[in-house]
Amino acid sequence: MTAHATVKGAKRKKIVKIVLIISFIFVGFVGYGIYWAFFDMKSLPTGEYVTEETSPDGAYTLxxxxxxxxxxxxxxxxxxxxxxxxxxxxxxxxxxxxxxxxIEWLDNKTVSINGHTLEVPNEKFDFRNQ
Incomplete structure (x- = not known):
């Protein structure tokens, strides 16, 4: 193999690496965008207020x-x-x-919403993940 062929091979490997890195970054951004748009609970619509209940110890209101x-x-x-x-x-x-x-508080950290029981503050119910 000549020195010229070795340089061409090295350039080709570098280009392939750059294309792969850019592809992974692009797929990551698209994946995060799909998650944010369809599965992130922070991006839910506000809606109209219906009701609220406060936990027995007053630490939380749902x-x-x-x-x-x-x-x-x-x-x-x-x-x-x-x-x-x-x-x-x-x-x-x-x-x-x-x-x-x-909404019904079963104790200071357990709430039932329409029959779904959650331990607050860590548990969530999202029909999209069922």
């Missing part, structure tokens, strides 16, 4: 909202409010084909 669009059935979003953290919130419930919310 607020329920119903979203209605002409293109799909109603859905209920449950937003957990951390009362001791100046109103920090977190979506913990999202269920399709519901227009009401029955």
């Amino acid at each position: 607020k329920a909202y119903v979203t209605s669009t002409s293109l799909s059935a109603d859905a209920v979003r449950g937003e957990l409010v951390f009362n001791e953290r100046k109103g920090k919130t977190k979506n913990i419930y999202w269920n399709y084909r519901e227009s009401t919310a029955k």
